[in-house]
Amino acid sequence: MKKTIKRVAIANRGEVAVRIIHACEELGLETVLLHSEPDMGSKAYRMATKTICIGPAASSESYLNIDANIKGALAGGADAIHPGFGFLSENASFAEAVEKAGMTFVGPSADSIRRLGDKVQCKALAKAGGLPLVPGYEGEDQSLERLMKEVEGIGYPVIVKAAAGGGGRGMKLILKASDAKEAIESAQREAQSAFGSSKVFLEKYLDRAKHIEFQVFGDSSGRVVHLFDRECSVQRRHQKIIEEAISPSLTDNLRRQMGEAAAAIATLGKYKGAGTVEFLLQDGEFYLLEVNTRLQVEHPVTEMVLGVDLVKAQLLTAMGEFIFDDQPRIPRGHAIECRLYAENPYLGGIPSTGLLGTVKWPEGPGRRFEYGFEKGDEITPYYDPMIAKVIVWDESRSRAIRKMIHTLKDSIVFGVHTNIPYLIEILNHPEFVEGTMTTRFIEKNFPGALAAPELTAAEKALVELGSKHKPVAGSSLSNSAAESSSSMPWQGYWRGV
Ligand code: ADP
Numbered sequence: 001m002k003k004t005i006k007r008v009a010i011a012n013r014g015e016v017a018v019r020i021i022h023a024c025e026e027l028g029l030e031t032v033l034l035h036s037e038p039d040m041g042s043k044a045y046r047m048a049t050k051t052i053c054i055g056p057a058a059s060s061e062s063y064l065n066i067d068a069n070i071k072g073a074l075a076g077g078a079d080a081i082h083p084g085f086g087f088l089s090e091n092a093s094f095a096e097a098v099e100k101a102g103m104t105f106v107g108p109s110a111d112s113i114r115r116l117g118d119k120v121q122c123k124a125l126a127k128a129g130g131l132p133l134v135p136g137y138e139g140e141d142q143s144l145e146r147l148m149k150e151v152e153g154i155g156y157p158v159i160v161k162a163a164a165g166g167g168g169r170g171m172k173l174i175l176k177a178s179d180a181k182e183a184i185e186s187a188q189r190e191a192q193s194a195f196g197s198s199k200v201f202l203e204k205y206l207d208r209a210k211h212i213e214f215q216v217f218g219d220s221s222g223r224v225v226h227l228f229d230r231e232c233s234v235q236r237r238h239q240k241i242i243e244e245a246i247s248p249s250l251t252d253n254l255r256r257q258m259g260e261a262a263a264a265i266a267t268l269g270k271y272k273g274a275g276t277v278e279f280l281l282q283d284g285e286f287y288l289l290e291v292n293t294r295l296q297v298e299h300p301v302t303e304m305v306l307g308v309d310l311v312k313a314q315l316l317t318a319m320g321e322f323i324f325d326d327q328p329r330i331p332r333g334h335a336i337e338c339r340l341y342a343e344n345p346y347l348g349g350i351p352s353t354g355l356l357g358t359v360k361w362p363e364g365p366g367r368r369f370e371y372g373f374e375k376g377d378e379i380t381p382y383y384d385p386m387i388a389k390v391i392v393w394d395e396s397r398s399r400a401i402r403k404m405i406h407t408l409k410d411s412i413v414f415g416v417h418t419n420i421p422y423l424i425e426i427l428n429h430p431e432f433v434e435g436t437m438t439t440r441f442i443e444k445n446f447p448g449a450l451a452a453p454e455l456t457a458a459e460k461a462l463v464e465l466g467s468k469h470k471p472v473a474g475s476s477l478s479n480s481a482a483e484s485s486s487s488m489p490w491q492g493y494w495r496g497v
Helices: 014-026 041-049 068-077 092-101 110-117 119-128 144-154 177-195 252-268 300-307 308-318 397-409 422-426 432-436 441-445 455-463
Strands: 006-008 030-036 050-055 080-082 158-162 171-172 200-204 210-218 223-235 239-245 274-283 285-292 334-341 367-371 388-392
Touching: 006 014, 006 068, 014 030, 014 041, 014 367, 014 388, 030 041, 030 068, 041 144, 050 068, 068 092, 092 110, 092 223, 110 252, 110 285, 119 200, 119 252, 119 285, 144 177, 144 200, 158 177, 158 210, 171 177, 177 200, 200 388, 210 252, 210 308, 210 397, 223 252, 223 300, 223 441, 239 300, 239 422, 252 274, 252 285, 252 432, 300 308, 300 334, 300 388, 334 397, 334 422, 388 397, 397 422, 397 432, 422 432, 432 441
Parallel strands: 006 030, 006 080, 030 050
Antiparallel strands: 158 171, 158 200, 210 223, 210 274, 223 239, 239 334, 274 285, 334 388, 367 388
16 A cells, blocks of 8 residues: 655664665655754754654653654654664554554554564464474463473573563573572563563573574565575674674575575564564574564665665655565675774773764775764763664675775774774684684673773873873774763663664
């Protein structure tokens, strides 16, 4: 069914809000940015056709507040809402509320979100569809005795996860019987406080697995296809840092089987728009992990190897105008994305906040920078510390790695620390270069803080002078008070996606 969309409200912030505004502008659509108080004046704020403040800094009162977002979008005259990723993007009640208010939700239906986005329901659907799952327990009986018995039955190591969880939160590892009680109870507590439900499920922990995911897309005719794979094994605390397309680890046969499985589960869930089917791959066997019913942070690497624009495709699908043609889709070359965090790699990655000084991205062929903050913008402690994504494309994986290292070395971000030095170390590591890394790569090879480089006498003098914007290739120092704080709101769980 065709729908007229003229003005799109963006229920998000930072680089993804900018990404969506670009796509809207190119399609001739107006935009309304629904923002919190501290995000007034951000890059997306400066770009949007219209801006509406929907609440204070606390996400629960702004970006996660369904009512505030709906009211803001209506007041801004929007006829559609794009949720971006994180925040309300996988919230079925939000999708429903948008439609009920007479607007179009740019994403799958509330029903699809419930069937696929809920980890436990998704497993039930996958089981019925014959897809391979990690052995585990996702039953209703949540008593400690039952869960402990199931852990024994699965065999160690076991991972306990919050049923309503996400972003790597609410997960606990059980290595031996004596850990089980405490791990289950602490996962239940964390699940209750972070997601409002103490329900957990259990999975066998695969200790040498790769994280491989498939982009799926359902067009306006209801046809669902996969758009190949991404490798996201470089993770810290179960959260991705570097992603690539396509994976260096799949044979043609595995790629075909996994791609078919991904399209099959999305089809079962009557999927519309962009989604991601995540798998773990170990010893040549793959297992469904979960489905993310939204645009993924790492979508640019798929765009780069396929020459597609997933955000425009989402918007056109919402208008009922996007139909896949029958041309074969063939990935070309290799793309890598690095997530840039405002954090101090020399102090174990503690967040770094403050005003951004000069920021310079080294443009060049096959380089793409997605950012939501510029010189003079403030990196606040309220939200996820990802400040930008650097994406490169080249003809081969080894060339793409070299291009990424050069690009990061030439990137300049003054005012806050960034993880650029850490990313460069990872990109140079032999296991990464070979492409054999598993999800435990960081824990194995980079367990602690990076050793700080020796400063030159001139640099030391500058630090002593307390300079806030000292130029260091690829990063800079900040004397922000946040660096010595151990209780920043996002410590311990940095990502929502
Ligand atoms: P979230 O929704 O919080 O992101 P996921 O279930 O997608 O959680 O898992 C995130 C990451 O945690 C995976 O990419 C993987 O590294 C690790 N993980 C999750 N489940 C398992 C498992 N059963 N065995 C090994 N690693 C796992």
